[in-house]
Amino acid sequence: MDPITNPFAPGAGTPPPELAGRDDLREAVRVALERVRRGLPTKSMLLVGLRGVGKTVLLDRMRDDAEAAGIHTMRIEAPENRSLPSLLAPQLRQALLRLSRNQQAKDLGQRSLRALAGFVKALKLKYHDIEVGLDFEPEPGLADNGDLEHDLQALFETVGATAQKARTALVLFIDELQYVEEDELAALITALHRCAQRRLPVTLVGAGLPQLRGRMGRAKSYAERLFEFPEVGALPPIAARIAISKPVREQRVRIDRDALERIVTETKGYPYFLQEWGKHAWDAADSSPITIDDVKSASISAIAALDESFFRVRFDRLTPAEKKYLRAMAELGPGPHRSGDVAEQLERKVTALGPMRNKLISKGMIWSPNHGDTAFTVPLFDAFMHRIMPGHRWRE
Ligand SMILES: Nc1ncnc2c1ncn2[C@@H]1O[C@H](COP(=O)(O)OP(=O)(O)OP(=O)(O)O)[C@@H](O)[C@H]1O
């Protein structure tokens, strides 16, 4: 069929033609944010899930929902090796300039911009990567101690008071939160906690890999009580069918029932894979309806496309020794696996492999569902490792 009208959208953070199966989560966040705006007790939400399950597009949709309801938002993606203050400062400035347009909130808005100036000035030495234009002189003693935990708290308090005056809420949407350093996470948690205690309308909606939950707990032991960690996972069959059938139907094309079922089973309902299979099945079909034979040939080209993009970008970030570790895991199947079993495959001691395992966790390649267990953060990665490093030569 005409590739120009192909509705499917495989890609990192690319909005799907149909955001299937996420209505309950969107509603839960809508309710939480509305409560925050009204000063009612609420937990911040952190979406956790594997690679390619749709955390980023869901976060973006939630943000659109919030903006449509008149809530002010900030959008941050935490890359590896950037400090949280450097990510927050420019976004906060923008948000404060916008809030200051509200007559009621103007004075507090300016005070917050002074707090931001003090914050940046005091922390610039420690976090060299902060770069932001400042609109006002600092107010001595306001958020300018040079201690992140203290200053962020003071900053968030004035920001919260500003949002409250403007009768709105300010919501931080932060993606890839697992990459934020633990002491910076701790400061963020403290600042949010302070706002929650004072019923100030500032909150966080975050997203990250499953290791985020443990990281938050290690950063602040009370984090588990402050946050909810809804899981974003593969779509159940009903939603997976809709993810494919609805966009197809909207283009006035049909898909055979067995062809649709085949896509659902092959992808196991993983959103990224659904988009890839949908795209390739569409392109493989000569005309409507899309048949099972189209899906069969799509499976080959979809896997090849995934190997070249989705899987490949992860694989290319690994050292040879790390590749070998993951290949050893793959040898044992999809997982999770005991660290001892992986070590046995490699004929090494568990303790000797500890540092590499930690590095792979911090790179976001694996995580630990339970103490001593190791699992891939990328769905179906074990099969990919078999394809890219076939046979037994990897052991050499
Ligand atoms: N609910 C959904 N229904 C259908 N397709 C979806 C859904 N959610 C996400 N997708 C598609 O899945 C792909 C991956 O989405 P996204 O980049 O948001 O995942 P992610 O969890 O942020 O991945 P990563 O951890 O790699 O950043 C995109 O092509 C997107 O269009």
Ligand SMILES: [Mg+2]
């Ligand atoms: Mg993402």
